Amino acid sequence: MAIIAASSVEKIFRQPKRQSGFGGALRSLFSREHTEVRAVDGISFAIEGGEAAGYLGPNGAGKSTMIKMMTGILVPSSGTVEVLGREPHSNRITNAAEIGVVFGQRSQLWWDLPVRDSFDLNRHIYDIPASRFADNLARLTSMLDMAGYIDRPVRQLSLGQRMRAEIAMALLHDPKILFLDEPTIGLDVVAKDVVRKFLAEVNRERGTTIILTTHDLVDIEEICPRLIMVDDGKLLFDGELRHLRTALGSRRRLKLEFGTDPGAITLKTAQLVTDEGLAKHFLLESQQTSILDVLTELGSGHDLKDVKLEEPNIEEVIRTFYQNKPALAGARP
Amino acid sequence: MRAASYPAFALTAFQSRLVYRNQVWASAFGDLVSIFARIAILTAAFAGAAQVDGITLPEMVTYALLSGPLLYWEYSRVLYDVGDAVRTGDVAVFLLKPLHYPSYLLSTHSGHFAFECVAIVVPVALIVGFTVGLLPPASLFHGLMFFPYWAVSWLILFILACLCGLLAFWLLTAFSLEWFLMAIMSLFSGAIIPLWFLPTPLATLFGYLPFAWISYYPAAVYLGKLDVTATWLHLGIGLFWLTVLSAAVLALWAKARHRLIVQGG
CATH class of the missing domain: 3.40.50.300 (P-loop containing nucleotide triphosphate hydrolases)
Known part of the structure; x- marks a missing residue:
């Protein structure tokens, strides 16, 4: 049984609006306008012991x-929080x-x-x-x-x-x-x-x-x-x-290193992001794609020296996520 | 039960004061200077007269020394404790514990007061007693009754300081309230001018306000200015004020807590 349960919890703070300048300060002595700040907006989760x-x-x-x-x-403005029942x-x-x-x-x-x-x-x-x-x-x-x-x-x-x-x-x-x-x-x-x-x-x-x-x-x-x-x-x-x-749709990064520059390479399984000539950086299109898939598509005869697959750095994933939030808004889990 | 934690707070407050030894010396010295200044002013005001309005100089000196804890106890500590806790949000820390905040304040500050009694009041009283002379109580009864009056005096002062401190929940500063409380106290409590020197209508009015129990009544009882019946009666009225003011503090705390949990301070 969950020992903490939050259900559609909202918390709205009412804060007095500060008006700038001396006149504003004087006016706020007599009448106060308030703004509402929604600090918690419809959050639900349950945590087990x-x-x-x-x-x-x-x-x-x-x-x-x-x-x-x-x-x-x-106290929540709406919704319920239960701790230890x-x-x-x-x-x-x-x-x-x-x-x-x-x-x-x-x-x-x-x-x-x-x-x-x-x-x-x-x-x-x-x-x-x-x-x-x-x-x-x-x-x-x-x-x-x-x-x-x-x-x-x-x-x-x-x-x-x-x-x-x-x-x-x-x-x-x-x-x-x-x-x-x-x-x-x-x-x-x-x-x-x-x-x-x-x-x-x-x-x-x-x-x-x-x-x-x-x-x-x-x-x-x-x-x-x-x-x-x-x-x-x-x-x-x-x-x-x-x-x-x-969940955040981040993609793994693949680095291919060649002995001689093979020229431009276009693949279906991976998207080229940086081309440094001897080293080419790709993003894998899906979680199901394996290195083998990429290498099979690439074929032989390219003087391939080394292959490196990098999991995305989680901090980078989150940073990118927050930065691109408006564009990704529809992708929320 | 957890009630046991409240005496522990008093003891902790007492111990924490021992840390700042210089502060103890400074307070004791400051109070001593203040008492001697008062005595000098009183001596000059009497100008060699045996008595003024039926009050003798030794009586006035005794009054100056015994007029309640107001003189010795730093009640502003309560105001600042509450005010700071509100301003910085630290009051949340107390709400996270299974504690009743006003009871915590009471026990902590009773520890501070006990410390000030031991480290400041008694030594100052002894020094003044031996140098200037202190009158004995008017009778054994008056001497014994002085102690409950002194306790009521401290509790009323604590509760008034608490009330002002709690107002910081709305005003977000306790600083202006300290001046307000100090001004009211000086005038109404009889700390500077005993009520018997005031015009009768004013003395009668002030005599029924709770402030009079802070300075005037403890010293007046000790000096035997109230007979046995009046002493009991005024102790009853003092306890009545104490109840009313305690209820006000509890109501204000309930409101402040509600405001805190609804609006986040």
């Missing part, structure tokens, strides 16, 4: 708004006790206190039995390598150390679902790697459901088998990452 799903989209795509609706701190915003406190949340850009740790003291406060907030708390703390301290700084005040920690502490804090009470809003933002490559490996392990070993928003595709590749991709509040793709290339 134990899944790890990445919620990907550019800035302003409505990722954080969706996380806030699932955690109960925003409950409506999160009307059961905020019960829901909060069963989930863990990490906001990459907001700290839940007490700034002036040692990390350990913040953890201890969480023990009280979530009413964690002492023995379970001690076990979890020991496990998380070792997994996230926090022993060296657990007794240092939060304000003295590096961003990477702080983020590890934030994640540990969100997991101390064994939540059923862990929501992470851009957990790797601002981290260096080593810190990102530590966080990603840890989250993948938590999902695999402990069965904690993970929902993660990010702009960083590597987060998704390493943690989440499932990808939910949004833009302008709308769902663009929901499925396994490896199916994204097909």
